[in-house]
Amino acid sequence: MPPCLCERIRDLAGGPVSLGAGLRTNTLWVLTGDLGVQLVSLGFGVVLARLLVPADFGLLVTVQILTGALGFLAANGTSEALVRAKVLGPRDVRTLFALLLVSCTAICAALNLIAPAFAAWFGDPRLEPLLRLSSLGFLLRPFMAVPTALLHRAMRFREFSVLMFAGGLSAGLASTLLAFLGLGAASLALGGLVGALVRTLLSARRAGWVPALGFDPAAARTLGVYGFKLSVNDIIQYARAQTANTLISRHLGAGPVGLYNKGDSLAEMPNDLLSGAAYQTLFRALASLQDDREQCAAVFLSALTLVSFYAMPLYVGLLWVAEPLIVVLYGEPWAAAALPLQVLALAGPLRVIANLSRAVAASHNQLGREIRIQLETLALLVCGTAIGLHWGLVGVAVCALPGFIHNAARLAGLANRTLGLGWGRLGRALWPILRLNGIMALVLAATDLALTTAGLAGSRVLYLAAMVGAGGALYGAVLLLLPPLGLQGESRRWRTLTQPRFLRSIIGRK
Structure with a gap:
């Protein structure tokens, strides 16, 4: 599928051969990476479905209703804003990292504060510790989002695909082991944290990025306007995807939502x-x-x-x-x-x-x-x-x-x-x-x-x-x-x- 698409893009664009070849290679790597992640996810999903019960998956899905929406807000359209930026300097990168660090830390703290009310609203006390555990992922997001966005901007989709696969494989292995040990729904959340940690460490290394703080008001405005609109759009789309899960979990319970x-x-x-x-x-x-x-x-x-x-x-x-x-x-x-x-x-x-x-x-x-x-x-x-x-x-x-x-x-x-x-x-x-x-x-x-x-x-x-x-x-x-x-x-x-x-x-x- 992708090779022909990339050839078509090259031919229609009338650009140089190198453009077509690059698009072809990048699409192949994106597809290969996505296919690898999907196959790993499907394989571990089969194993986990036999180690856990639908309610365990339903509990995590319920937690992800909230954490997923906040994740789009925390990301603030970072990747796409960097892709569209005509010029990107070190101060721009440091500014984005600082904004992400502040917002993600605040979201982590807020999730821990509202965890009891969240569990009470859904009528399931098991959700409180699971939400607190999942909130830790926000502390990793700034350190993963910036180098991942830099790889995307540089069209280094090969490294990006390898990182996605490594993170998915790590998460699946960790979740399976923990589920086998009887941790139930917590095994899914902990596995996700392990996968995020692996992606964070590898992406920073491959991008050659070292965390550094800074703030440039002009950069924040330039990248922030587009990123904010994209974040709002992503949050609304995510809310669409989670509408059924939210109402089913609220009215029918964790098993049916799973x-x-x-x-x-x-x-x-x-x-x-x-x-x-x-x-x-x-x-x-x-x-x-x-x-x-x-x-x-x-x-x-x-x-x-x-x-x-x-x-x-x-x-x-x-x-x-x-x-x-x-x-x-x-x-x-x-x-x-x-x-x-x-x-x-x-x-x-x-x-x-x-x-x-x-x-x-x-x-x-x-x-x-x-x-x-x-x-x-x-x-x-x-x-x-x-x-x-x-x-x-x-x-x-x-x-x-x-x-x-x-x-x-x-x-x-x-x-x-x-x-x-x-x-x-x-x-x-x-x-x-x-x-x-x-x-x-x-x-x-x-x-x-x-x-x-x-x-x-x-x-x-x-x-x-x-x-x-x-x-x-x-x-x-x-x-x-x-x-x-x-x-x-x-x-x-x-x-x-x-x-x-x-x-x-x-x-x-x-």
Whole structure:
């Protein structure tokens, strides 16, 4: 996926070959790092799901509702503000570090003060010590955020990806060991602290950064305005993501919120992995091309086509394999997460559209308009979740769909207006992908019917293998033999990769 995207960016931008090569390499490293983190997270998640119970995960999710939102406030848009800065000097870096140190220390102290009231509001005393433990992570944030932002600004995505993987691996190992020793939900929080500490130490070393304090009012204003708007936007978006978790935890308890969060996390995984990797390089490319609307439009549409091609079949497949996938991975106690996962999979393609549209808004400094869209979506999700609670977890998932539809439509509209696209061009970019996935849905339905008729659907492992095989075979054949419009370059790259080595050598000599 990323190599073709980067080639397309280079070609459309008309820039030097080194720009295309750099974007290609950076996107590959981002994707590789994200994939590694996702696989490590999934692997340790399977183990931890069998060592712990849904309520343990639900307790941590409840704590993260608060700490996650404050984390965006503490970060203050550091990374993105540094990426957009035309000139960055030592005083700017020292000023940012000082601001982060003060804000994060204050947040840590505040969390310890409100821990008893937080636990009382949710009606679970176990939340008080867990919140105090999680608050310690804020003391590490300034020492991790600054060097990580410097690596991002320097486009050193290789080091960035290695750091992410090392932190995820350390956190997973520590959480697993502590869960095995019987620490319950605390094992998850302590594992997160271990991972953050590893990332902090490694990022400072790789960036060559030594902590130093300073304050420059001009630097604080210049970097702070954009960073503040970005932080507000991120907090609102995070509040959207945590709306269901908050209300479920408040009204249904820790167990149900653990189940719902598991389904929602799996539904978000393809978007996190694919459009998340594309977002970072797309944002940087659009920011550099922002004076040329037509080139930006072509780059955006190319990215949307490519990411949708890889993400959409995963969501279509989840409509059939959600229940066997969850039970095979996590065990029978998690089976109730399957139906919410199937419903939320319907919103998967909408998440991809919304996320890539956000790259347009961020790169063209349309954050004020995006904030209004996110507030509208937040209101819809709060109302929808409150209504859906009457029908349990499935009701919450169903009533969340209007919010996803609104968010994707409004953000895509903002991208259209910003780039002068028009809905027709957007529709033409997505139509081949929609048509192909409609065909794949028919193939999966036929495969499901055949397995059921033959009495083989009862074996979850066999069912998973057959469905994945059928869908993968169709998609692979189409990509290699009949690639949709806009994906011919990707098809050529895959044909080259899948040719036997001896055949490639013969073709090369000719």
